Amino acid sequence: MTRIQKTVFVLVALVAVVLGLTVHKVLNNQGQADPTKLLDAGIVLLPQSRSLPALSMTDQNGATVAVDQFKDKWSLVFFGYTFCPDICPTTLAQMRELKGLLPLEARNNVRFIFVSVDPHRDTPQQIKQYLGYFDPEFVGITADVPTLQKFANAVSIPFIPADTSKENYTVDHSGNLVVLGPDGTQRGFIRAPLNNQKLKEQLPGLVAPKG
Known part of the structure; x- marks a missing residue:
């Protein structure tokens, strides 16, 4: 092996070690050491956390909330609307079930958020009533369409604004689901459809408070 070949070999080895340590650090910070099991459960973590834009929205009680201020707990965020015929009621029911499947410590450290992308029909009162059918502790928020699009694009969960002039539009x-960390940044997302039997095994290691 020539000197150049040895140098290249050493450099490649060092890069491999650095990458390995980086992945190990990311996984440890997320509280989960097995990326295969995370992915199998539908949990996809970002290589780096992503800051949210400073956007003001309105919650189900009519109060103003900032999307970059959901902190101190992990948050699972679902974008939908109350007149949705299928995906939304199914997903919210699964979120309610998932909440009940989590151990108490993990459950108390997770916030479930519903973002309505239909502000034309979804008033705070409508959102509050709708979430009451699933779990009154769920947080519901909405805003005007431009603000919603900025939020959705920031977390890579796009939607197509509806033509509200049409009757019974969808x-x-x-x-x-978007996964937000307790620092208010996006940590990843959970792929649909939700697999609660696998999520109940993998989420606690991610969201339980670290001692």
């Missing part, structure tokens, strides 16, 4: 949107 809104095309994703079924994925």
